[in-house]
Amino acid sequence: MEYRMTIIIPVFNEIDNLDRIFSTFTDYFSKSKTKSKVLFIDDGSTDKSFDKIVEICTDNPDFEFLKFKENCGLSAAIKAGIDHIDTQLIGYIDADLQTTPYDFDILLEDIDNYQAVIGFRGKRKDTLNKKIQSLIANSIRRGLINDGITDTGCPLKVIHTESAKRIPFFKGMHRFIPALILLQDGKIKQIKVQHFERIAGQSKFNIFNRSFKALRDTFGYRWMRRRYINYTIEKSKIGS
Structure with a gap:
């Protein structure tokens, strides 16, 4: 049975989450009707994350990796994943597992009728500070581009690879994946997914990269x- 979906997981200093990722995805793969695999993108980690990734991927064909020479950022990691994927579908999830891979099956129920099916976090389990930062960033984006997306920052997404490979890339692109698919006249469905507290590792986002960079990138998108x-x-008629 061939793989239908490759799930991109960007990793930057997430050593405390990788064993849980391995066990959770191993269990998910055993239960899901869709044959999938993980592609780790190590974004220049400076802890022992890459060593653990190599350990996980050794003798486990459902887990693969790419390693950046240096830290390039989340958008570059997603782009690298898309560039190297040859399955029909691309999944995306963050390494903190604040969303769960089991909800991929909910998104997959509708993927044949849309270019992308994306999650939105119904009951966020983030800190108040993080919720405020996301509220500001989402308000800026909606006010300036009015793309109709409820929660563009939700990391749980399934996209047809053909559509993903057409996305024009730039730094900050990860904030606009749904909007960029809409530019292709693509159709998107939004579905409520579960959200959990981060139980290990540190968030890589703050008020600067959630709000000020989001404002700059929104003008770039416009x-x-x-x-x-x-x-x-x-x-x-091309060729003979």
């Missing part, structure tokens, strides 16, 4: 949206 090229070929 500039690109006005100039985005989208076309449909009706007929063609």
Whole structure:
């Protein structure tokens, strides 16, 4: 049975979460009707994360990895994953497991009718400070681009690989994945998913990269949206 979905997991100094990722995904793979695998993207970790990733991937064909030479950021990690995937579907989840892979099966129920099915966190289990930061960032994005996306920061997503490979990439792209699919005239469905407290490791986000960078990147997206090229070929004759 061939893999249908590859699940991208960016990793930057998440040594305390990797054993839990391995055990959780191993159990999920044994229960899911969709044959899937994990692709770790080590984003230049400086702890022992990469050593643990190598250990997990050794003799476990459902787990693969890419390693960056240096830290490049979340958008670069997602891009690298998309660039190297050849399965029909791409899944995405964060290494903190504040969302659960078991909810992928809920998203997968509708993926044949949409270019992407994305989660939104119904009952957030974050700290008050993190909730405020996300509220500010989401309010900025909705006010400036009005993309209709409830929770663009929810890390649980399933996307058709063909659509994902057409996404134009830039730093901060991870904040606009649904909006960039909509630029392709793609269809998106949003589904409520579970959310949990972070129980290990440290969040990599703060008021600067959630709000100020989000504002800068939103203006970048608006500039690109006005100039985005989208076309449909009706007929063609190429070659002999």
